[in-house]
Amino acid sequence: MKKTVALLCVTLVAVWGCQPPDCDRKDCGTCGNACCSLTFHFDGVTSESAYNKITTSLQNGGADERYRYIGGVDMRTYNNTASFILQGVHMTYVHRYNDTLNFVLTDDMKPSIHPLGTTLHAFSISQIAGAYCDDGQNYKNLVRFVKGLNMKYTETTVAGCPKPT
Ligand SMILES: *[C@@H]1O[C@H](CO)[C@@H](O)[C@H](O)[C@H]1NC(C)=O
Ligand SMILES: *[C@@H]1O[C@H](CO)[C@@H](O)[C@H](O)[C@H]1NC(C)=O
Secondary structure (H helix, E strand, O other): HHHHHHHHHHHHHHHOOOOOOOOOOOOOOOOOEEEEEEEEEEOOOHHHHHHHHHHHHHHOOOOHHEEEEEEEEEOHHHOOOOOOEEEEEEOOOOOOOEEEEEEEEEEEOOOOOOOOOEEEEEEEEEOOOOOOEEEOOOHHHHHHHOOOOOOOEEEEEEEEEOOOO
């Protein structure tokens, strides 16, 4: 019996097994599945240059070669608050679980100074059914990707993936 429990624990760690660092922001069911919603602000960068960097990075596999580009749209002609919208996927190292990444880029609206900056609204959600907790993977998906862009940023939590207390 004890052996069964021990084996089960090992299996569960292997299933989730977020690879440190940045695995300390676990989410349990915020979106009816594990997810994480953050914003990153880039100073002195246009949404267009951020969009090009993000697109290229996703197309090249991102920070760990396991990010994938799904699509992106230039929204600027639609007179919307969003300048660009993007989607990608990250596949985990263990078990090849896929998480969907959604991005919206908005320009800061201060015409007196140009370019002032860009905000990246970044969201990650586990694809597998019943991913109640995620071992911190959705937070890691976002922060690892943004760190890989080599752009100075400030980060804000919007929903899910709480800081450990
Ligand atoms: C764009 O949106 C703004 C604010 O809603 C509006 O004032 C403006 O007329 C719109 N421009 C066009 C070309 O639709
Ligand atoms: C994740 O996506 C890859 C590429 O499309 C696929 O090969 C793999 O089977 C997917 N993983 C799961 C668990 O569905």
